Amino acid sequence: MLKHATSLLLFTSMLLSACSAQNQSAPDPEDMKEDNAVIFVKSKDEASPSTGPQIENTETDSVIHPETNTNKTGNKPEIPSKDTNSSEVSIKKKYHMNSSYVIQPNDESSPAKVVLLTFDDGPKDKDMITSLIDTLDKHHAKAIFFVNGNRVKRQPKLLKMIHDREQIIGNHAWDHEDLQKMSSSKAKKQVTDVQQIVKDIIGEKPQFFRPPFGSGNDALKDAVKEEGMLYMTWSNGSLDWDKSTKNRPEKVIQNVLDQLHPGSNILMHELPWTVDALDELLTSLEKKGYSFVDPRAIELQSR
Helix, strand or coil, X not given: CHHHHHHHHHHHHHHHHHHHHHHCCCCCHHHHHHHHHHHHHHHHHCCCHHHCCCCCCCCCCCCCECCCCECCCCCCCCCCCCCCCCCCCCCCXXXXXXXXXXXXXXXXXXXXXXXXXXXXXXXXXXXXXXXHHHHHHHCCCCEEEEECHHXXXXXXXXXXXHHHCCCEXXXXXXXXXXXXXXXXXXHHHHHHHHHHHHHHHHCCXXXXXXXXXXXXXXXXXXXXXXXXXEECCCCEECCCCCCCCCCCHHHHHHHHHHCCCCCEEEEEECCHHHHHHHHHHHHHHHHCCCEECCHHHECCCCC
């Protein structure tokens, strides 16, 4: 009887062991697929720098749960976006500037009825700059803000604001003085010092230069060319700086329209009456069939 009981106990023990082994089955195929995917992504992240940047295929390399469209962390996968304001962004050069500082199309595929918008002598005042850029944005327009180095030094945040709002920075010399009356070395320093401070603040140097009062000479033009900039004065002056125009935005508008021509290189300033005039001015230009050239589409050498 004892022998029979012992055999029965042994049989029961073997049966329990078999059941336990049956419960320890292979992992679910979907679990394995998910775990392997995680390991694969990690291995790509840890790739040697010498292999260069890895191009991720979000359809196969990201671990996405179809029912939630989220990754393992619960967040939607991020899609890298290109910084449109980066100096690395390439914009086709569709225009050039002639010897009279007029903007002209390189071929018939680009419209001739364009104007270049520019503002000198800043940055001065946050509210005025904000209003100018708000109006430019309303009309989908870009402009060159020609800045003085001494003003940039006093208010670097204003320079950064112009840049961050995707408008274009130009070099207007360190001080607002007549560079033609300076020695070549001093005039050159007026140019290069602005290049340096602007780069220190926004990470890139200006590509356009306008001398104060439009006053320059061959030596100055050579110094500007060495810095890779396009030298310009203007072909359409708003006269917003003249006492006859002070506090008269309608006069600013009329002055520009009186001189209007295809490729007008329009000189304006950061002034209260210019701020007040800008929206109506741009609307008037649009009604006449003009559009606003993106400065980045202009070649950096005149013809």
